Amino acid sequence: MNDYRRFLQPNVVAQLSNIELKARLVVEGFITGLHRSPYHGFSVEFAEHRQYNPGDEIRHIDWKVYARTDKYFVKQFEEETNLRCIIVIDKSGSMRYASKNNISKFEYSSYLAASLAYLLMKQRDAVGLALYDEKLQTYLPPRSKTSYIAEILKTIDQTYPSDKTGTAQALNQLAEKISRRGLVIIFSDFFDDPDSVLNALKHFRHKKHEVIVFQILDPQEVEFMFSGSVLFRDIETGETLQTQPIQFRKTYRHYVQEFVNQIKRECFERNIDFNVIRTDEPFDKALRQYLTKRARM
Secondary structure, eight states: OOHHHHTTSHHHHTTSSSHHHHHHHHHHHHHHHHHTSTTTTSSTTTTSEEEOOTTSOGGGBOHHHHHHHSSOEEEOOGGGSOOEEEEEEEOSGGGGOOOTTSOOHHHHHHHHHHHHHHHHHHTTOEEEEEEESSSEEEEEEEEOOTTHHHHHHHHHHTOOOOSOOOHHHHHHHHHHHOOSOOEEEEEEOOOSOHHHHHHHHHHHHHTTOEEEEEEEEOHHHHHOOOOSSEEEEOTTTOOEEEEOGGGTHHHHHHHHHHHHHHHHHHHHHTTOEEEEEETTSOTHHHHHHHHHHHHHO
């Protein structure tokens, strides 16, 4: 494995000493990967470039970028590059779950959110943070001051999942709180009533925000590859159930897929970017999704 790929692996990143180091190395590994990929030139300049649109002045086309990408990009002025972004992390009880050899969904979301915040700051965008369980617990408004990243990372690092959950209620509360249009990036397993969650996501679109949704799931929550007799315990209620998973694995997978597809379908209809990310996947998948969205804005 190339050295830069190591710092995109969740289990490797988890072993690093502090969250600032984790975020920095994930972003540096990601950017190194972009340089070595067919997408070279796509994002390293993209804080100061956007794709050419009919009507743009030809004199603003960056021909050096065109030579590398075979695509037309125009240079942006400073006031055009400003983006306001809120990174939202679900810290409810179900986010504590981690199967063997994987980090928890909350840890994964935290490292990815910290990396995105670091990347946003490098691009001179304004970034803020929201943390919720059954309601909005923490809100740091978007700012572009470089020193602000330290407060965001410290807040993430000092946050732990609770036993409460209420994604729909918390997201509706947040949608009312954000006063200016911007980009909202949400990390959650969305283990709540799907119709209520979807209504909350639509609330952001009603407020004219762009939205990226990352549904963070553990591999076992998707594959359900438990064997033998297993005792399951609900993280949030404490209820237990002893059963043979193999007896209903197929049915379980069907319902999980239906759950994911419902959210995905509704998000697509509302022009919300929806992505399922497993906690055993490298972080660059999500970072690339963000850059793709950013380039379209």
